Amino acid sequence: MTDLIDKRPNFYGFGGLDRSAHVREREGWLDELLERADTRLVLVWRTRSFVLEVEDAAPRAAMLPAGEHRHLVAHAESVAFLGELDGIAHVALDLSPVEEPDLQLLTATHGGFTDLRRIGPLLERFEGSLLAYARGLLWWHQRHRFCGVCGHPTRSVKGGHQRSCTNEGCRAPHFPRTDPAVIMLVHDGERCLLGRQKIWPDGMYSTLAGFVEPGETLEEAVAREVWEESGIHVRMVRYHSSQPWPFPSSLMLGFHAEAKSFDIVRNDDELGDAQWYTAEDLTNFAAMGKFLPRRDSIARRLVQDWVESVRPDLYDAVDAVPSAYPVRTT
Helix, strand or coil, X not given: CHHHCCCCCCCCCCCCCECCHHHCCCCCHHHHHHHCCCCEEEEEECCEEEEECCCCCCCEECCEEHHHHHHHHHHCCEEEEEEEECCEEEEEEECCCCCHHHHHHHHHHHCEEECHHHHHHHCCHHHHHHHHHHHXXXXXXXXXXXCCCCCCEEEEEHHHCEEEECCCCCCCEECCCCXXXXXXXXXXXXXXXXXXXXCXXXXXXXXXXXXXXXXXXXXXXXXXXXXXXXXXXXXXXXXXXXXXXXXXXXXXXXEEEEECCCCCCCCCCCCCEEEEEEHHHHHCCHHHCCEECCCCCHHHHHHHHHHHHHCHHHHHHHHCCCECCCCCCC
């Protein structure tokens, strides 16, 4: 799968799962999968992922065999087929309706529920991508229980990859939604442009980003967002890579772009600050009380890859700069 790109894959993508979309149409097949003892259940509770954390070891996805835990399906608000790996089916269950005290037996013996972003960079790549996929798909189910056309309830069909309106006069189909967002590292050759939103933790700086609007190309979205937030004009917008970001439902489309103007005119409604930084400046971030983006984000990747292109000798020093969002360490 990773031969689709010529660079290191971002977190939460390229897990190698076969989504087996061709089997979703067959009636009753999901029930058959849930009867198979080797089917793995991927649990989500109120957007938190089910993981196993052991001291002095990397966290792991706590995937439960359906043969021993089939009873959990009856408590799930949504059930969705994720795909197969080496012939083993993986099915996501949303246990959000279960009250926390009722989860204690499960969490005491098999793992616990946690924010995926807290441990994401430490997970094995397949497991990280699987948990992200489950979280994003089940979030969509939570937000689309009613038809956007007529307001009637919807029901899950096609293995959790479609919701259909139950109103016979409507029957509108609804499909999982992913919101495209551009995220870009703007540079002038020697400096990169980083900004911070007022709601972020103190000292955190990141790349600029924003959602794509209807009728807009990705390159136009990059230019518009940079101009709206910082007053900088850009040229030569180059695609870098993408990242599924199910927090809650975005596909981040990463770019590098060259600045063709350099005076920052900050939009105070968008940013609390925006500055130009050299690669050497970034190595001193910690001493200045500043932080770089979280380590599982494409924002961090865009910054690191730019540093590697202009000052490879400083790559390790910038890589060591902490994030304002700590990741659990082993």
